[in-house]
Amino acid sequence: MTGKEDSRFRHLGRKIILFVVMALMIIAGVLILIGRDQDLFTKKYELRFTVDKGTGFSKGMPVKLSGFRIGRVSSISLNEAAKVDVVLQINRRYQKWIRGDSRAKLLKEGLVGDMIVDLSVGSPTAPLLNDQSTLAFEKTMGLDELASEVADGVKPVLIQLRDIIEYVNDPKGDLKQSIRNINLLSAHLDEIRNHADELLTTGRDAVSSSTKRVDRVLIEADNRLKEAGPVLARVDRISANLEQRLPSLLDKTDGTVGNLLELSKEATATSSLIMPRVPMLMDKVESAIDQSNLLLNGVSGMWPIRNAVPAPVQDRLVPGDSHE
Amino acid sequence: MSILVVSLAIVSFLLPGCAGTRPHPLPFAQAEANRSNERGVEAARRGDKAAAVSAFEKAYRGYAAVEHYPGMVTALLNIARVSTNQGDFAAARKALAKARYMIDFVPSLAAEFSFEQAKLLLRDGKAAEALPWGERALTLADEAARGRTTNLVADIACRLGNRERAISLAVTGLELSKRAKDRQETANAQRLLAELALEGGEMPMAASRFHEALSLDKELAASSKIAIDLEGLARVAEKAGERKKAVDFWERAANASLAGADPASATASLARIAEIHEQEGDFASAAKIRTLIADITKNSQETPAK
Numbered sequence: 001m002t003g004k005e006d007s008r009f010r011h012l013g014r015k016i017i018l019f020v021v022m023a024l025m026i027i028a029g030v031l032i033l034i035g036r037d038q039d040l041f042t043k044k045y046e047l048r049f050t051v052d053k054g055t056g057f058s059k060g061m062p063v064k065l066s067g068f069r070i071g072r073v074s075s076i077s078l079n080e081a082a083k084v085d086v087v088l089q090i091n092r093r094y095q096k097w098i099r100g101d102s103r104a105k106l107l108k109e110g111l112v113g114d115m116i117v118d119l120s121v122g123s124p125t126a127p128l129l130n131d132q133s134t135l136a137f138e139k140t141m142g143l144d145e146l147a148s149e150v151a152d153g154v155k156p157v158l159i160q161l162r163d164i165i166e167y168v169n170d171p172k173g174d175l176k177q178s179i180r181n182i183n184l185l186s187a188h189l190d191e192i193r194n195h196a197d198e199l200l201t202t203g204r205d206a207v208s209s210s211t212k213r214v215d216r217v218l219i220e221a222d223n224r225l226k227e228a229g230p231v232l233a234r235v236d237r238i239s240a241n242l243e244q245r246l247p248s249l250l251d252k253t254d255g256t257v258g259n260l261l262e263l264s265k266e267a268t269a270t271s272s273l274i275m276p277r278v279p280m281l282m283d284k285v286e287s288a289i290d291q292s293n294l295l296l297n298g299v300s301g302m303w304p305i306r307n308a309v310p311a312p313v314q315d316r317l318v319p320g321d322s323h324e
Numbered sequence: 325m326s327i328l329v330v331s332l333a334i335v336s337f338l339l340p341g342c343a344g345t346r347p348h349p350l351p352f353a354q355a356e357a358n359r360s361n362e363r364g365v366e367a368a369r370r371g372d373k374a375a376a377v378s379a380f381e382k383a384y385r386g387y388a389a390v391e392h393y394p395g396m397v398t399a400l401l402n403i404a405r406v407s408t409n410q411g412d413f414a415a416a417r418k419a420l421a422k423a424r425y426m427i428d429f430v431p432s433l434a435a436e437f438s439f440e441q442a443k444l445l446l447r448d449g450k451a452a453e454a455l456p457w458g459e460r461a462l463t464l465a466d467e468a469a470r471g472r473t474t475n476l477v478a479d480i481a482c483r484l485g486n487r488e489r490a491i492s493l494a495v496t497g498l499e500l501s502k503r504a505k506d507r508q509e510t511a512n513a514q515r516l517l518a519e520l521a522l523e524g525g526e527m528p529m530a531a532s533r534f535h536e537a538l539s540l541d542k543e544l545a546a547s548s549k550i551a552i553d554l555e556g557l558a559r560v561a562e563k564a565g566e567r568k569k570a571v572d573f574w575e576r577a578a579n580a581s582l583a584g585a586d587p588a589s590a591t592a593s594l595a596r597i598a599e600i601h602e603q604e605g606d607f608a609s610a611a612k613i614r615t616l617i618a619d620i621t622k623n624s625q626e627t628p629a630k
Contacts, residue, residue: 316361317398318368318376318405320439322475322497323512323549 043092045131046074049104051139054084056106056115063088063117070094073117088117088135099126103138357386357395364402373410377403393429400426401433404440408447416444435464439473442480451483471500471509478516491520511540511549518556522563530560547584551577555593567604571597587624591617 035041051057054076063071071090079085090098099122107118119135129135141149168175300309350358364379380402387395400423407415420441427437438461445454458477465473478493498513518533538553558573574593581590594617601610 316365317436318365318402319508320405320436320469320472321409321512322443322472322479322509323515 044071044089045092045095047088047090047098047129047131047133047135049086049088049135049137050079051084051086051106051137054078054086057084057086057117058115061115061117063090063119065094065097065119066121070119086117086137095128097121098129098135099123100129101126102129102135104135105138105140107140351390353386353390354392354395357383357390357392357399360386361395361399361402364399364406368402368406368409373406376406377410377415380406393426394433397423397426397430397433397437401436401440404444408440408444413444413447416440420444435461435466435469435473438464439469439476442476446476446480446483451480454480455484468504471497471504471506471513474500475509475512475516478513482516482520487520487523491517494520507540507544508546511537511544511546514540515549515553515556518560522556522560525563527560527564531557534560547580548586548589551580551584551586551589551593554580555589558593558596562600567600571600574600582620587620591620594620 032041057073057076059073059076061073062069063073071088071094073086074089075085075087077085077087088104098119102122103120105118105120106115108115120138122129167173170176300306360379360383364376364383367373367376367379380399384396384399384403387393387399400419404416404419404423407413407419420437423437427434438457442454442457442461445451445457455477458473458480462470462473462477474493474497478490478497481487481493482490494513494516498510498517501509501513514533514537518530518537521527521530521533534553534556538550538557541549541553554573554577558570558577561567561570561573574597578590578593578597581587581593594613598610598613598617601607601613
């Protein structure tokens with residue numbers, strides 16, 4: 001051994017103590033951090049609710065408020081009524097938001113996320129929930145229930161869809177027949193188009209010939225109008241002549257009409273004299289005829305005249321003819 | 325002398341009831357029906373068949389109103405006769421069917437009813453059914469109707485192929501008709517005997533009988549029967565091999581039919597002429613005749629019959 005000591009080993013004890021203290025401090029620091037993360041140092045209180053089935057719940061399941069973790073499920077147990085009591089451990093600092101009208105729901109975070117207990121924020125007017133208070137639970141539909149509900153809703157739609165498909169697919173149905181007819185129609189379209197072309201051509205020719213004829217007629221009409229000029233002039237002269245002579249003609253006509261009126265008045269007067277006597281005359285004539293009949297009947301019944309008068313023939317037959 | 329005549333005249337006027345009783349006047353309804361019947365008979369005589377049927381129908385209604393069966397049956401028989409002449413056999417059958425229900429009440433008209441029934445059945449080609457009616461008519465017929473009825477039964481026998489009986493009856497009918505001075509039935513009997521002779525191959529006899537019938541029908545101005553007689557003479561001439569004569573008769577028959585407003589018979593006669601020409605090889609004449617037939621047919625279709 002040398003007389004001098006290694007400098008590295010000078011104050012070794014202190015160094016070791018320092019190292020251990022530092023390590024312990026780091027460990028403590030880590031433990032504190034872990035504890036803080038696990039909310040070990042925060043004050044908590046408990047809330048509970050009861051559900052029919054514990055399916056989906058698990059111990060340690062996060063409890064969230066507005067998407068923020070505020071606690072965890074501390075216990076799940078079956079009560080005397082065969083229902084499930086769930087106890088939540090909530091950080092006290094969030095107590096102010098959990099009120100009497102808050103609701104707990106079992107949710108899945110996202111489509112494939114973990115199940116959580118979601119608490120709704122209570123209204124400020126509702127009372128605060130203290131430790132060991134009961135929270136209202138809002139039942140949410142499970143996946144199978146959702147699927148069943150969706151199936152019930154979808155089923156009639158599927159049935160209708162099936163009917164529609166059957167209707168569409170029916171070879172004797174309206175749709176298929178219409179499609180068939182459209183096909184036939186489209187097959188004939190070319191022919192129809194050709195016919196239409198022919199008709200158009202024919203129509204065009206007809207219009208063109210009609211136009212030519214109209215032109216000829218117009219020329220003819222023009223010529224006639226020119227010829228009509230002298231005729232119209234003559235008509236003018238005649239009407240002027242007539243104008244001069246018309247008043248005298250009208251005077252004469254007046255006179256004639258006046259005479260006719262006089263005549264009709266006389267005829268009316270005469271008939272008014274005669275008409276009352278006509279029924280009387282008719283009576284006399286009828287009576288004269290009746291008396292003549294009586295006289296003739298009487299004479300025809302007298303001997304020897306009645307022998308010459310043929311007796312009224314009764315029930316005479318048309319002569320028969322054997323030739324068929 | 326003159327005083328005597330005047331006295332006798334005065335006495336005859338003073339004794340109106342001496343020579344018998346005055347007949348009672350008929351009730352008005354019956355008298356009216358009578359007058360309608362008379363008008364119908366007159367119209368039938370004039371050839372106005374439509375007016376005749378109308379008058380007889382009015383007479384029937386008048387008689388039916390007073391249930392006068394003899395009048396009703398008379399009117400129905402008259403309707404049947406005129407309808408048969410007009411070619412309206414359905415109306416004739418209907419009238420006879422109606423009369424059948426009343427004939428038991430009017431035995432005096434049973435003969436006429438049976439006569440018409442036989443004639444209608446013969447027209448329908450039912451000669452076998454017509455025969456009993458014809459014989460019944462013959463049994464019940466009076467003197468005036470016997471000739472006519474005998475002729476009808478002779479015709480029925482001819483249609484049934486009983487030639488012997490037909491000839492015998494036709495001869496009897498001829499005698500009875502001549503005795504009754506019934507020119508129409510005399511002509512009918514002559515015609516029937518002519519047909520029977522033609523059937524039997526007795527051409528001269530057939531021709532003679534047809535000529536007799538023709539002269540009587542001309543006296544009576546029965547145009548349809550004149551045409552039939554001429555057709556008969558044409559057939560006789562054809563059978564005797566006298567084609568020119570046959571054509572002449574066919575032509576006359578066609579003219580008579582056309583004049584009598586019977587284009588169907590006229591075209592039948594002309595068709596026969598065309599056939600004769602064709603048989604002789606004269607196709608040009610035949611073609612002309614056929615053109616004429618077509619014209620007549622067309623005109624008859626365009627102009628409705630009266």
